[in-house]
Amino acid sequence: MCEAAVEVKNLTKRIGSKTIIKGLDFEIYPGEIFGFLGPNGAGKTTTIRMMVGLTKITEGDVIIYGKSIKKQFKEAIAQVGAIVENPEMYKFMSGWKNLLHYARMTPGGVNQDKIEEIVHLTGLENVIHKKVKTYSLGMRQRLGLAQALLHEPSVLILDEPTNGLDPSGIYEIRSYLRNLAREKGLTIFISSHLLSEVEILCDRVGIIKNGELISVDYINNFVNAGNETKIKLQLQPIDEALRVLEQKFNLSAIVNENNIFVQTNKENVPLIVNALVEHGIDVYNVNIASATLEDKFLQMTGDGTIE
Incomplete structure (x- = not known):
């Protein structure tokens, strides 16, 4: 340098x-x-x-x-x-x-x-x-x-x-x-x-x-630091999916219409999808979102708004 x-x-x-x-x-x-x-x-x-x-x-x-x-x-x-x-x-x-x-x-x-x-x-x-x-x-x-x-x-x-x-x-x-x-x-x-x-x-x-x-x-x-990723799941029924995520993976999720968003390690993604299907939940789409600067900023600073 x-x-x-x-x-x-x-x-x-x-x-x-x-x-x-x-x-x-x-x-x-x-x-x-x-x-x-x-x-x-x-x-x-x-x-x-x-x-x-x-x-x-x-x-x-x-x-x-x-x-x-x-x-x-x-x-x-x-x-x-x-x-x-x-x-x-x-x-x-x-x-x-x-x-x-x-x-x-x-x-x-x-x-x-x-x-x-x-x-x-x-x-x-x-x-x-x-x-x-x-x-x-x-x-x-x-x-x-x-x-x-x-x-x-x-x-x-x-x-x-x-x-x-x-x-x-x-x-x-x-x-x-x-x-x-x-x-x-x-x-x-x-x-x-x-x-x-x-x-x-x-x-x-x-x-x-x-x-x-x-x-x-x-x-x-x-x-790109770390192994965590955000996944977007389009599925039904929402309530049962939230219960599975909480009980099997100790994960909380954000719900938006028929989609739920979960932050987790990349290696958990196939395990989560398999568990949801095994519990009779219809999974229509899985999307792995790239981390953004905003995601990392909020992780590091909490809920503060930008100055």
Whole structure:
């Protein structure tokens, strides 16, 4: 593995006597898209705010290409583009004038050709000269992404970048982010409540719960870990099937119309089907569902909803 683009080292946040972020350690590599997930109140947004210098770090540090957010803030943050929560723009100015304004604040400036390129890449050509107050939430997200890219950062830190986008917009942003990572080597750290999008887009994922990092792994390893699988059984009668599953296999099931869903080890599947048939239950269909990131997330975090 090459040298890390971002190193999060013992990152800790205390407010009074309460520790809300508890010694996070992980690395992100050049060209990697890293997903960051957590239930409501887990500390995801606080972590992101510390990573970009918006919230003071109590202990630990964040290193961006060798530069410390705590000790070399200007040098470190110069390599970062970020959307944290909802992007803030001047609503009574056009999108274009907003970008010009931020371009003027960028060290060395940004020429108009570069602005036009970013406008095209983020799909804002048709609205860029309209006032931001007329933009939908999805359009403001695109404008925020355009602003984050003005100074050609090496690292993108994005909090809910597809918030408010329709499926077509989500697909476009996903394709754009993947292109930035794969072709330009941009390092992308992304939080999202859309687990299916994280599963498609990200190389690795980290999960935070109660301020602690409980897992960091590649998406494929994470989703395919373990031997448990979910099976969907279409059968009749439901009540007798539930009794067999409870008594013979100590399994509870979720019932949906004529289907029941059971989580169990793969080797149990033929045993379950045989037992059901032996007890006179008509089994019409057996479907083994692939585990998803959402399945694994809920197993690890309980019933929490995504932040």
